[in-house]
Structure formats: C-alpha cells, structure tokens
Amino acid sequence: MKPKLNASNVVAALMCAALILLPVYSAATGNIFILTLFTRITIFALAAASLNLIMGYGGMMSFGHAAYLGIGGYAVGILAAEGIGSGFIQWPVALVVSALFALLIGSLSLRTRGVYFIMITLAFAQMAYYVASALSRYGGDDGLTVYKRSDFAGLINLSDRTQFYYLCLGCLFGGLYLIWRIVNSRFGLVVQGVRSNEQRMQAIGFHANRYRLVCFVIAGTICGLAGALLANNTDFVSPAVMYWTRSGDLMVMVILGGMGSLFGPVIGAIVYLLLEELLSQFTEFSGLILGPVLLLIVLFARGGIMGLLGRMRRG
Amino acid sequence: MAEPLLRVDNLVRRYGGITATDNLSMEVVPGELHAIIGPNGAGKTTLISQLTGQVMPNSGTIRFAGRDVTSLPSYKRSRLGLARSFQITSLLKDFSAIDNVALAAQAHDGHSFRFWGNARKETRLRDIARTALERVGLGKRADIMVSQLSHGEQRELELAVALATKPQLLLLDEPMAGLGVTESARMVALLKELRKEVTIVLVEHDMEAVFALADRITVLVYGRVIACDVPDAIRRDEEVKRAYLGEQHAVTRHD
Incomplete structure (x- = not known):
C-alpha cells in the first residue's frame, strides 16, 4: 500500500519537517525557549506513542504508563549519583529495568479486563511512586538532581541544546518507525485482532495473552527510554513523574491526537503541551480550558485530531 | 465402524440449576457430516462450545483424533485441527475480509x-486466504471491511476463516441462521462441496438442509441425546417426532 495523499498524512509529513527544522528556526531567531519546549514535547510524544501501542492498537487501557518515565529516569539518576556516568551503561539499564517492570505488572494485570485492568495498572504505578518517595538515599519526596547528563564518550554531547534535541527527535522517529513495523507485522496483526475480538482469535488458534504481554513489555521499554531522556532534559527526577496524573496526561495526549494512529500521539503531545504552556501564561486554571477541549474531542471527534483530518476529503 | 474422530463420553455441564448438557455421549466418524438438531434450549451451542474449549464441562471427557482434549484451552484445540463457526457472527469487524482469513492461516x-516484516505482504498467507475466500464465493469482496459486508457474506466469511485453519473437523453452529432463501441454497451447495474434504458437525434449525446434507443426525432434547441415526430412521422415530419434529411442523403450518 502506498501512502495516500490525504489530510492526515500531509499534516504528519509537515509536522515531521517542522520538527526537523525547528533548531534552524531557533538559531536564526535566537529563540531558545522554543527549542527547550519542543525537546520536552518530543520526549512526551515518544512516551505517548508507546502508550498508543498498547492502548490504541492493543486495546489495553493502561493507567500507569508514567511509571516507566520514572523508572527510566531513576535508572539514569541513581547510576549517575553512584558515579556511573556512562550512557552506555545507564540507558541499557533504564530499558532493561523498564522491561522487567512491565513484565511483572503485565503478567499480573493482563489476567483481568476492562476497569480491573485500568485499576491494577494504576495501583502498580502508584506503588512505584511510593517506593520512589521512600528512597531517602536518592532524595525521597524531593527528588534527585542529575548533576551530569549521560556521557556517550564524546559521540554526542547531551548538554548541547541542539544535539540533545536531535537525540530526542531521533529517538521519537526511531520509536515511531519501530511501532509502525510492529503494527503491520504478524505480531502486530495478532495484537490488533485480539483487541477487536479476543474470543475469535482464541478460536482460530492464538494464545491471546502471550501476545498481549509481549506488546505490553515493548511499550514499557520504549517509555523507559523516554524516561531516560526526560531525566537528562530536566537534570532531575522525582516521584512526581510517576504520579497518576502524569499517566492521565499521557492518556489525554493519545486520545486527543488519535488512538491507533501512528502520528496521533505526536500531534496530541504537541497540542496538549503547547496549550498547557500558552494557557499557563494567561491563567492558573489551564485545566478549565483543556478539560472542555478534551470533552469536545471525545464527544465529537472519535479518533482524535488525526481521525478528524482523516475524514476530510479533498475539495 | 471406523475409529471415531471425535468421541464424547458422559459430558455434563450445569448452569446453576439447569443442566445444559446432561450425561451426553456421541461419536463422529471421519468423513461424515453429522448433524445435531434439537429444539431451542436443547444445549446445542453449549455442546459446540465445550467441544472447542470456550466452555469447560463439569464432568465427562472429549477425545479428538485419539487424544483427550477435555482440559485443553481453545487455541490448542484449534491447532489440533478443530475449527468452529459461531452462531452469532464473531469476526474481526474492523479488519478486511482477507485479513480475517489470513490471520486464521497465520495462526x-x-x-x-515476528515483529518486522509486513504480514499483509506475505504472499503465502494471502494466497491461502484468497483460496478460502474464493471457495465460499467471496473472492471479489476480499478487501472490504467486515463491518461493510452483508449478513450473508459474513456467514460465508465465518466459513472461510474456519477453512483457512485446515481443520480435520469443522463445527458449524447454525451457518444458515438469518440467511435468505437464495443465500441458504448457496450455503447448502457449499457445504455439499466441503463435506467431501472435511468431517463436519452441523448444528442447524433448517430441517430441509439437515436432511439433505447429513449422514447421521443426533437429536438433543434438554441436553440429552434422544436419538442418533441416519436421516430416514430419524424421520420415522416416534420419540423424535413427539419431542421435536412435530413441534417444528406445527410451527411451519402456522406460516
């Protein structure tokens, strides 16, 4: 299938081009703020994209996805605090620990469906939150400052704004490409089939939960990467990144942009974080506006922004 | 008689105070088309669901191809060659017809x-799927979303999905349900072809179709087998007439 020239694909292409060219604009105008803002946006877009893999494609409504942001972040922070500054160690550890955590909560929570699944994933994320709060050696409630960003032996300098932005963007594009390959693969079709009709998939010979679990672990691992990036971006990691409202933010980004659409979470993250940023300049109560926007999207644009664009026909 | 392909012994399934399957035993021999009939609530679908593993029996055993499958989950039974169609159409609605069938072949x-290659470009799976679709007369509708297919086409697709798993035994739960006259006739013609290749257990309300197709008929009433014989003998059986056929005729006379 060749990509069609429709509104959603055009928007996705323009969005990618704009993200690639952003540092050029930032350098030309001297607007550093926009570069830092979009660094944060690309990181959350990656996290939202990983959530979309299980929520949009897999039909697994995880309400604890921010836990991996914290786990990836703490892996970097704790290793840095213990004097291990190499990214070649920090990042693989972040990914592996995230994967193991996903394996643990996935194998328990995937026995349930619907509301119970939501509550169990939420409970596990909150447990991770309280465990992090209790880590007094690593800042406890106050969080942990990362004094030195991950060191990649001179290959890339994470303290350079532009280089770090491109690293985040590279991770985002890499993550999206990986997800795109996965959802069109044999594995991806099985996962989407189970979302559509689990009984049918069992009847034709698939052990549904095995595929769901692997999908859950892949998504957790990708989000762990976003966590490692986030800790480097803020030079800080605290239990707050795992709090349930953060998981809620990720869900909102996915729903806003469009569940089950590859670029939906990216556009969702951009719109959500830009709105949050803009509105915070005018009012303390940005939620008063964000809330109704989300309500309108859910009520009138199922499939989110990408869904809306997809329905637009030429002419 | 040949060694049975499917053998059910003393199967019991209770739902609260109701015994949906009551000490039921039956055999299906290779190559036959074995119909199961019975009035509504006789436990036909419950029986099929126990055979395929969606419902677990309270007691009794199910042997398939010489193997005790009583406690095997449905996906494992499917791998052994046991396929079913559903009474209430159960397909992947947001997938195309060919995706539904190709997934069955993939299973x-x-x-x-396999995480990398594009599964929709695997010609082998697509070919199996296309063949199965053509078999049931849906060759031209391959790329249509299931939700856009007519009810009759969805019933045919159910069959194509089951066929793509290359079953040894095909359990069809009312494939004619809700079909019009022409569609029913097409389905009967199709089943006549299929029975040459695969052993079939057919649950069906359409008596004309059942008597035209079946080698043997098992009659269920209240979860119990009251008769099991060739169609002619079933037609003459007094108990069957009383319990089921008479009732059915009375209904047709009202029409």
Missing part, C-alpha cells in the same frame, strides 16, 4: 512473534 503457521 496455523508457526508462532507469530
């Missing part, structure tokens, strides 16, 4: 932990 082609 029987090793594990699916």
